[in-house]
Amino acid sequence: MTYSEFKSHLEKKQLSSSYLFVGSEDFLIDDCLKRIIDQVVDPDTKDFNLDVFYGNEIDAGKILDTVNAYPMLSDSRLVVVKDFQKLPASGLDLLAKYLEKPVSSTKLVLTSPKIDLRNKAFSKIKSQSVYIEFKPLYDNEVPTWIQSYLKEKNLQISHEAGILIQARVGNNLHALVNELDKIILNLAGERKIEEADVQKVVGISRNFSVFNLNDAIGNRDLNKSLTILNLMLESGESPTGIVAMITRHFVNLLKVKGAMTLKKSQNEITGLTGIPPFFIRKSKEMASNYSTPQFQHIFGSLLQADLILKTSQQSRKIALQTLLIKIINDVGTDINIKSLIS
Template sequence: MKPEEFDRALEKGEIAPLYLLCGDEPYLVERAVKKLLDRTVDPGFRDFNLNLFYGNECKGEEIFSAAQTLPMFADRRVVLVKKGGELSASAQEVLLPYLQDASPSTCLILQADKVDGRKKFFAEFKKRGEFVEFKKPYENQLGPYVRDEVRAAGKKIDAQAAELLAYLVGNNLQELVSQIEKLCLYCGKKEQITVADVKAIVSDTKVESVFEFTDALGSKDTARALRLLTTLLDDGEAPLRILGGVARHYRQLWQVRELLDRKLPNSEIGKAAGINPYFLNKVLQQARNYRVSELLKIFEGMLELDLAFKSGGVEDALFERFVLEACKPAR
């Protein structure tokens, strides 16, 4: 079942007894779980009809017993298992018979980042229940995603404003939705959100600073990049989050660099790379600053940074060295 099919089924009131909701975009998974809970359990009776477990802590017998319990003062009981992908082998074995004869008055929800589909339990869950996977949107899908979210909030947004917001924030959907909420509040009764509105709101956040930092890197402006990096780290911005913005920017530059080497016209490069005309000239200019061999070394450097940060490396010094390497003039 695709996410849009999941949404349509909920709107029609079609509730299945088994759901496996997972994916690499936690915001979308969490939102899907909330939608499902809103449709299945009356808030006034959740104390009676909602059982919450964590897959890395609970026993299969506990989940089985809760799922077999009849609802109280309602038509349906919900059993939600967070971290469902971490259920122990013994818990999976205990629950396997339940999947083959699930209670029609219970909605069993497994929420997970990922599951091992090779295991019999999850293969059986997918076969007998509804499996919905929520993936991070690609960069060229972010603009339409912003427009949909703004429309759901009762407003409209200019195409360039949507692309600007997506470009500044990236595919961190939690942050993106947060910025959309701020924009809607900022615009008040005004129906249309413009580029000026986006600049007014996002420029007051760390998101804008990360954008300025990646812009300085792409321009090989060493002094500005080092200054912005220091500001970001001093303000408490997470190094891994900064690195995510850097990786996104260099992926785009690499794609455009290869298209330039193929001698494509600028208009075709913009379409092929999914870059809004609003940003195209700057990205083209920065891509010309690099050769593919340089970009390869930069990505190797980003991998080293990622591994170092996750193992507790000295963040400031490592990042500063990366900036110096990335901003070296082309030989």
Template sequence: MTFEEIYSSIKKQEYAPIYFLMGEESFYIDKITDYILENALPEAERDFNQSIFYGKDADIANIIDTARRFPMMASRQLVVVKEAQHLKNIELLDSYIKNPLQSTILVINYKYKSLDKRKAFTKNIAQLGILFESKKIYENQLPDWITKYTNGLKLKIDTKASILLSEFLGNDLNKISNELDKLSINIPQGNTITADDIEKNIGISKDFNNFELQNALGKKDVLKANQIINYFSTNEKKHPIYVTIALLHSYFSKILKFHFLKNKTNDNSVASALGINPFFVKDYKSAAKLYHPKKLVSIINLLREYDLKSKGIGNVSSKNGDLLKELIFKTLH
């Protein structure tokens, strides 16, 4: 089942006897678990009918014994196992999985990794309960995810604001959702979150960031690029060079890839091939006109060289701010 399907069913109080929630992205695992904890049992019933275990300290036999216990003066009980990835011999739960108690809701949080789907244990969970894999979201999917989440808060968000958030916070959905939740307190429903709102409330500069540096380089805007890297050099902790280099490596690699695409006319096809939002295809097309493949290969090699220098390899005394200035100069000239 998808997250949306699971969330819809538990909102209707339609609970399965087993929820095995696994995968690299903790956001959806926490979301499902928190909702079940808050809604499966009335508050008055929780003292006697709600049990929470933690993988590092829990014992499989104790979990099974608790799950097989009948609820006390209630229609069901809730058993939650957090950090189940630390449980020893988790497959010993199979004896319970094969014959679950229908009056128990067993929720197992197995974060940052997944079970082997070929094993009988995993197949039994999928057959007799809910097996959900929460996969890490790709960076190019973040702006759309942010837009969707913002819509759920009855707000809108413009493209630049969503790009700023995704660039600054990466693909950590918990951090992004927390920031958007805070913004929703200060911005009236129905309004649009702008880059100005992001700068004012979260502290991300709308003019001096890696996204704007990428744009400046894509247009060979020497003045703007230098303004940004000068700002970065005075705020090295806030703008670490390794993050800038990684993003620029990805950017210039995509421009190089664009040169060798068979279909360059269809924006959706280009966006899919490059792993970007269709909104930005025009920018990549413009950049490709200014950077021929040979120059792009040279830039990618430069980025690798300066990544090593920033880590002290082949560099004794240069500060990261100076390295970045050198790198951008060589990229533009």
């Protein structure tokens, strides 16, 4: 089950006796814990019916005593064991045994950054619980998460504003929420966050490199590419250095494209380009986004931009923005590319 599926599950108000939260995305885990606490525990009896333990600080006997106890002045109680994987093997076996016949009035939540399912106790606990995995969000998942977070507050965000806040803050959800909440406080009654609202409140806390820019260009994401470019220029990056690194990136992508045509192995592509093996898959995807004629246009545009930066009085920012638009929208001058890959 995913985070989104878990939220839908809670809305049905048909809770399981046991939940297993596993993953490294702490913000989403904390959010789900809050949601299940709000649904299970009466605020007036919270002190009596909510217990939070840590696996390295508690023994399984105490946990079992608590989950087997009846709720006080309420129909249900909630027991949370964080880092439950730190319990000794005997304790894990006791938990697995308890879950064979759990107390109906108790809801048990176990959390862990990672579990080894080759371990019989872990495997058994998973099979007896509702299992939710919390992985860090990918870049392309963050905008949807931002929209969902704001929707629950009856707010919206423009596409441009979403790209800008992600670009400035990164994918850390705790940091994103802090900045979003600051923006909300400054909305003055408006229900939609615009790019200007982000610019006014959110500083640049994410360090960008030309590698981030190359990824965005390789994926043909113009808005993200322009946002990253502007932030890099604001932080003092060299315009000619940016062009040089983009050129190197596309030379490598062209080599990857040629190697793919020749059905070269991953190791052969690494030897040809110097790209680490774990980046080859991503490089193949980006190389596939551009045809050979488009590469010709790209190298023509790169040469033109380099010449403008070195000999013209034109704004550096405008020259680079124009370059990205030409690359991603395939508007450029042909150039013989054979010499670039020899």
